[in-house]
Amino acid sequence: MKQRYYRILTILYQKYPSKWVKGSELSKRLMISSRTLRTDIGEMNAIVPGVIQSHTHRGYWLDREKYYVFQKQMPQEYMNVIPEKPEERIGWLLRQLLLNPAGIRLSKLEEQLFISSYTLDLDILQLRKMIKGYKGLSLKKEEGHLIARGAGVSETEIVP
Structure with missing residues (x-):
């Protein structure tokens, strides 16, 4: 699986959540040709x-x-690509939260992404802004975990 797939999906998901985007604008943002x-x-x-x-x-x-x-x-190896840019981390973080209904340990996120707790807090703040328009979907910090609640996300016990 190509890293560009992840970048294309992340940009479409975050920057253009419910609207069409011209190919020229998208390819310029990705720094690739329209053909690619x-x-x-x-x-x-x-x-x-x-x-x-x-x-x-x-x-x-x-x-x-x-x-x-x-x-x-x-593929799992593609899911484990460590995102470096904030917009990539936010998309990756949302995907991980949706795939892990029990939540993710905050300290594990910091280690896995090689970022400080301050940077993680900034990313979480941006993610909260991004999902604000989705009724019933929210992020909660509970017992050292980050958990997505609502909108089809099951609310199971936190697993350490």
Whole structure:
């Protein structure tokens, strides 16, 4: 699985949550050619058909339901890529929270991402802003864990 897939999905998920984005704008943000972008999107759509919708005049749009299916089909070694940029960490963090309903130990996140607790707090603040519009979805810090609550996320016991 290509690192660019992760970057494309992260940008579409975070920056354009419910709107179309022109291919030229997306390829410029990713610093890749339009052709490379089309190829990567075609490959992702071969894995999960329709995960990224395309339209000649509108551009690209991420189908969030298929996005979650796509995330589950990503190889484990790809899921363990350590994101370096804040926008990549926030997308990675959200994915980890959705895949781990019991939550994630905050100290483990700091170690895994090689960041300070201050940087993690800033990322969590940005993630809270990003999900604010989703009714019932929230982030909680409980007993040294970060937990996503609501919107289909099960509320199970915290596992140390």
